[in-house]
Amino acid sequence: MEWKLFADLAELAGDRTVTVAAAPGDTVGDALDALLAERPDLRNRVLEDGDLADHINLLRNGRNVLHQDGLATELEDGDELALFPPVSGGS
Numbered sequence: 001m002e003w004k005l006f007a008d009l010a011e012l013a014g015d016r017t018v019t020v021a022a023a024p025g026d027t028v029g030d031a032l033d034a035l036l037a038e039r040p041d042l043r044n045r046v047l048e049d050g051d052l053a054d055h056i057n058l059l060r061n062g063r064n065v066l067h068q069d070g071l072a073t074e075l076e077d078g079d080e081l082a083l084f085p086p087v088s089g090g091s
Contacts, residue, residue: 001031001075004082009046013039022075028060029071031081046083057084 001022010016020034032052036043046056058065059082065073 003035007085009083009085012041012045024075024077026075028065028073055086
């Protein structure tokens with residue numbers, strides 16, 4: 001399963017994409033655990049008290065997992081996962 005990372009999350013991970021060992025039937029939480037095991041520098045930026053930080057957007061196929069089953073959302077073949085930090089506006 002491939003994660004797409006944006007902004008400072010990509011910088012912390014050292015890459016904009018990270019492939020992890022997660023398969024259809026696993027959950028988004030499983031894939032997140034695999035990502036954080038591969039790239040531990042992300043842990044403090046992405047998690048707060050062991051849960052996904054409120055300011056981090058975790059998308060599965062372009063939809064926020066909070067509007068699905070959260071970290072319990074089951075993965076399907078071909079899913080795309082993405083992590084976005086908060087976006088702040090310009091002028």
